[in-house]
Amino acid sequence: SLSSASWRPWLSHAWDRGTALLFAWVYLWVEVLRYWSARIGQLLWRPTAEQTLMGQLAQATRYEDYYQAATSLDCLTTTATTRHRRDVNHRLPTAVVTNDDWRRNPISRGYDYQLIIRRLELLCAMDMTRDLPAMVYVLRSGLVRNLGGINERHMFTRCYAGTTKLLIEEYTFRLVNILHFILRTEAPKTVPRHLKASFFYDTRQCYGRTALLLQGGTTFGLCHLGVVKALYEAHLLPQIIGGTAVGALIAALVCCQTDETLPGVLQTNGIDLSALTRAPGKDRFRLKLARFIQFGYLLNVKVLERCLRDNIGDITFEEAYRKTGRILNIMIPSTYASEAPHLLNYLTAPNVVVWSAACASTAQLGLFEQVSLVIKDPLGTLVTWSTPMAPSSDSSSASRSSGGGRGSGWDGWGDVHQPFSRLAELFNVNHHIISNASPHQFPWVVLPKPLGQILCFHGCHPIRTLARLVWDEVRYRLQQLHMLPRFLTPFAMAGGGSNFALLSSSSPFLPAPNLPTANDTLCPVTISPSFTLRDFYHMYSRPTRESLRYWILKGEQATWPIIPLVRNRCLVEFTLDYALDFLNQARKHTPASNRDKPAPLLRRRRTISVQ
Known part of the structure; x- marks a missing residue:
């Protein structure tokens, strides 16, 4: 027994060393084979000029580089x-x-x-x-x-x-x-x-006016900064800017900056992220889970309030308009389903503090805490508005029992006919540039890459035409399913159906209906960045300086292809x-x-x- 006890540790140590050496030897030969296969592939297969230019398009970090590669590709x-x-x-x-x-x-x-x-x-x-x-x-x-x-x-x-x-x-x-x-x-x-x-x-x-609408987005909404940056550098940024959810935060940040300070914000140097810095020594997942179980929401809206106040201060809608000349529009959900969403700007809510309206727009059931609006009285004192402009739990449950509540949360423009018609009434807006960064709307706004390469290829091949027809038919039927609860609500209410609440809250994963325009033949310009699976992993991550630059570049790359279209529509x-x-x-x-x-x-x- 003594002899066996003496050689067992040696055998275990030798086994560990042998296993490590074996794995190191295998890894070495795998790397050697990978290196030489890549070198042989480079010698046997050379990319064409079109493939090289396509790679330059995907890796461009400036619009000048993108445009030069694109024009060269168009000549080939x-x-x-x-x-x-x-x-x-x-x-x-x-x-x-x-x-x-x-x-x-x-x-x-x-x-x-x-x-x-x-x-x-x-x-x-x-x-x-x-x-x-x-x-x-x-x-x-x-x-x-x-x-x-x-x-x-x-x-x-x-x-x-x-x-x-x-x-x-x-x-x-x-x-x-x-x-x-x-x-x-x-x-x-x-x-x-x-x-x-x-x-x-x-x-x-x-002729009408143009409005830039920043829609939804969680962390994906940081791409709106890239959209604004690309339009601003091309001198195509509209004067009227609106937003919902995270888009409201970006719109508030942009519309409260003058032409002298806006470039610094778009370069991330002028953004104060100190309020978003994580406190060390805390289990963030356990804290979020406990907050969700106890209070019913996942994220702390106070962090957004501190971040916005650090960057824009206690400025009202009217003060922001007089300071920058840009018209900020923030839409927040209504308390009851029978009410239209509230569109706040310097005409409808001149004394409302901008950061409170932006935080109220991000209020979603289960994500952020519902907040009340804050106004500035004639003496400059901040006063809480008595009527909250975001859906509370009581009103949401009451409206759900009546068959038409907004208790499912808020993301996007809700009833799309209300804010667009209101913008047309107030500011004569008949043309829209929509930046859509909602993760659940991404598959319906942008085609998947394999299908997009088939459908966007120019030509009259019957297979491409049939694929486009099938894709448009799927979108159309899903949009009908999205609109179905609005048509069936009166019949369900007449029949006394209380279980219609499940149908009345339309699924957020369905495509949003087409947006109304003054001219039916001129559709809005829709901008939606392309996301990867790695991006979805960071959907609810707190932004840092490096991640801000990453999301801004994604927004810029999604905007560059439509700059000539926006210029031709808006130059006059x-x-x-x-x-x-x-x-x-x-x-x-x-x-x-x-x-x-x-x-x-x-x-x-x-x-x-x-x-």
Whole structure:
């Protein structure tokens, strides 16, 4: 027994060392085989120019690099198309052209190119003759955002750079040049300044305005910062910005920054994350589980309050508008199902503190604690509003028993018809740019990569057409299922069905219905980043400086392909806004004796046009 006891430790030690050496030997040979297989693969298989450029697109960290690689790829990518004569509808033999050749050819079935050619010739003739009355007459009667279908989404999806026909771009820039000519013309006897301001105001009123909507997102909502950064660097950031849930936090952070401080925030240097720093020595999972069991919510909303107050302070909606000129809109859920969601801005809630409204928008059952709004009285003291603007447990249970509550939580825009119609009433918004970062809506907003590569490939192959038809049919039927509870609620209430609450709370995993627009042919621009399984693992992680840069880059990469589309849709609108601001500033610096006599209509609108 003594001899066996003496050699057993030695045998165990030798076994451990032998096992370790064996694993090390196997790992060494695996690494050697992997290295030489990669080297041999590089020698035998060389990537094509298109594959190299596609890799540069995926790894681009700046829009300039992305655009350069995309334009080079458009010059190489060839597509088989059916040509048509310009004068008659006669098909010619199929030709293989690049995306750049497609841009240079104005003929296409996707838009009314003949109408655009006639309008462009008229604009060029007026620009050559400098006929100011004719310019004013033509623009007032024919300035439409989607004239002839020039701003349809399918006209901007063929090229990797997101560009469209050169004819469409030339038409848009010609309109902008004529507007600048009308603005800069010094002809007070022909067109007085007040008539010029009235022209630009009426034209913008007819043309409509654009709103950027940041929707939902948990930690994915940090991608909204990347969307804002890409639009801001391209000088395409709308003046009207709205948000819900995490999107409301990002919208509040952006709309409370001036043009001098906003670049620092978008670079993450100007964001104070001290409130989100984890306290050492605490079991975070056990703390969250105990909070959920005891209070019914998972995350502490006080952390969001401290973070927002550290970054924007106790500023109200009206103070934020006067400080930055940006119109912040935050929608929070209503208390009862019969009420419309509350849209807060500097007109509807001027004295409400921004950080309280943003935290109330993030209130979801089981995720954040419901909070009440905070207002600032005339003395500057913060006072809690007596009526909470987020659903409480009692009201949620009562509304669920009646068959139509919002107790399932809040994420997105809820009843989409209410806030969009309210934005149109208050600010004449008829065009929307939607940044959708909701994780449960991601499969329905963006196609999965294998299916997306099949459906987005340009051509007329029957299999691709059938796949697109099947995918659209699935989306349509699921949207019908999403809308079904609204149609069945009156019948269930009439029949006394109390178990209809399960059906009335529509599933968050169904696709949201189509968003309403002023023009049914012009759909909103939807931006949704592509997420990986690793991103879903960090869905509820606290943001750090490194993770902020990661999410911002994801938002930028999702925005770069649609920048030409946004520019073509919004360039005329932003030119009209610039003209109104220029005329208002010029009027302020003009002596009272030299001012033109304002028209009665302009005098009534003065408070609206000065922004």
